Amino acid sequence: MSKNSVPNTQNKSVISRLGGQKFIVLLVVVGLIIFFSAVSPDFRKYSTAMSILDYSYYIALMAIGVTFPLITGGVDLSIGTGLICYSLTGGFLIVQKGWPVWAGMLMALLLSIVIGLLNGVLVSIMNLPPFLATLCTCMITRGLGSIFSNRLGISWPTSGTPGSWFRNIFKITVNGTKIPLGFLWVLLLVAVMAFVLNHTKIGRYTIAIGSNKEATILSGINVKFYHIMAYVISGLFAGLAAIAYSAVFSTVQPGTGAGFELEAIGGAIIGGVSASGGVGSVGGSLIGVFVICLLKTGLPYIGLQANWQQIITGLVLIGAVLVDIMKKKKEKI
Template sequence: MEDKINQTQKDHGSLLQAIGTQKLVAIIALVVLFLFFWFFGENFAKYSTIISILDSSYYIGFMAIGVTFVIITGGIDLSIGTSCICCSLITGTLFTKAGLPMPVCVVLAVLLGGLFGLANGIMVSVMKLPAFIATLGTMMITRGLGSIVTNTATVTFPQATASGGAFRSLFKLKAPGLPQAGIPTGFILLIILAVAMAVLLNKTRPGRYILSLGSNKEATRLSGVDVMKYETLAFVISGLFAGLAGVSYAAVYSTLMPGTGNGFELDAIAGVVIGGTSLAGGVGSIAGTLIGVFIMAVLKTGLPFIGVQPHYQLLITGFVLVIAVFVDVLNRRKQGKA
């Protein structure tokens, strides 16, 4: 069984090499973008700007890490954006209305995200619904659920110095004697979890099986692998990280509005694809995903510094995504995979 899995992955060796080249291009693009804004963006070259880039990358980064596992299987998860906000809305309401301790709320938010991911996994792997439809349904459910639980009222999380606000130090540490913009502890957490997930994906049996699902699902099944189990696991991981993304979003932006979160998933998926993960499945890396996320964050933060209006930011980001997907398609055509 292991030999068959290994052979399936070896068949994609040349494609992996091509994707590696795409990752290198992404790294160069990230450096060039940052230097461009550094030299031509008015007031961009500040410590506070770096913090702004990191602040805007945490929630997208966590969602992107999670959804990488789903995309590698050849699936998609459109629910992570609304799940992210829904998890924080529900747990924030439990904190403000029911007096639930904030540490419990943080853990509950992550577990609730995992529950949404489990529901997606069951619909896709057991009920055989298309991932697009299943996760689109979950997107609508979580968007509505957040509004119902909060009665359409905004939820405000406590400041760092207030009771229950200590969780913010997970993402930004502020104290007398430190820079006013704070210390980006969230970046450390993001890197630690990214390394852990990279090890899971590349060095463990579940990760290898998830990769093989995207390479050749039928061959993986015939090799004796429980396809439903590992496909569901990929969605659970995506959900858990969506819940964590909700915590980071609440820590950075404080106030959450019901009915929001739509579009977050597109930023996360764009980061994954720009980082070299193939939408056709079977190929991808967590390192590439982080690179793609930071490209998105630098674009989002840097464009206003050169006078580009918000609606043009979406236009430019869209072009970047289309180019990344086109490069993936060309790579697969060259290897006879498309």
């Protein structure tokens, strides 16, 4: 998919090493599938694969978006609670106010862009540390979501009711077989955003900001604008993730969502996005997300109590960050 790019260290061995990491992560994904399939016959079923895909869309979409702030050397912690907030807002307008579904979706996306913009302004213009800025918007979106929904769970139109067409965006049934359409959209968006990251100004400057912000400013680039754009992209994809979440799951509960962002950020870092910025690829983030999703789904199938999933995911993440640190060290030498 996307090329990994390190503008300041155009050294071939680094690039090949990074490609190597993406490849290793892909091997991990394949290894996990083989392992879980071998241990649990139920894991081999088509329905299990469908469930893994269904439950991966919203994390994958968040991961595509959050890759941009991560590459600038920042982070976006507001995407998890933001997702729930946008979903509650859209759902509230559709269910309580009688808006058409497309209008509710549009409002969810608009709100996500506004929150992304707010993050960008706080980080780029007000110079707040990204961690703090997005932690604040994380709290704000959680509060907003509860206010919009009056603290009640909201269900977007369920299958079979008028307005449930949007659920078919992610899954259709043909002759009794379920087709995971959502995965195609995710792949398409990965391709588009990989192009944006590697072949457009927004993407190139995002990488430049993460690699060496001072040099980027000195070269006359409007860093503030491109820095804001990274957060807007992250916000927008949290909005898209909100739609995916609403389509796959039935009821959106206010007060939830904290923790979703960690799975997306964790996936991106496992997939090769540098924890210190400047390096990363959208395709890598997607593969990383599947490591997390496979662990989440697979571990219950082999009879492990659910808490082990979090421990193991944490360990995998430590491994990924260590690889990144080692890479940086070698680069310096």
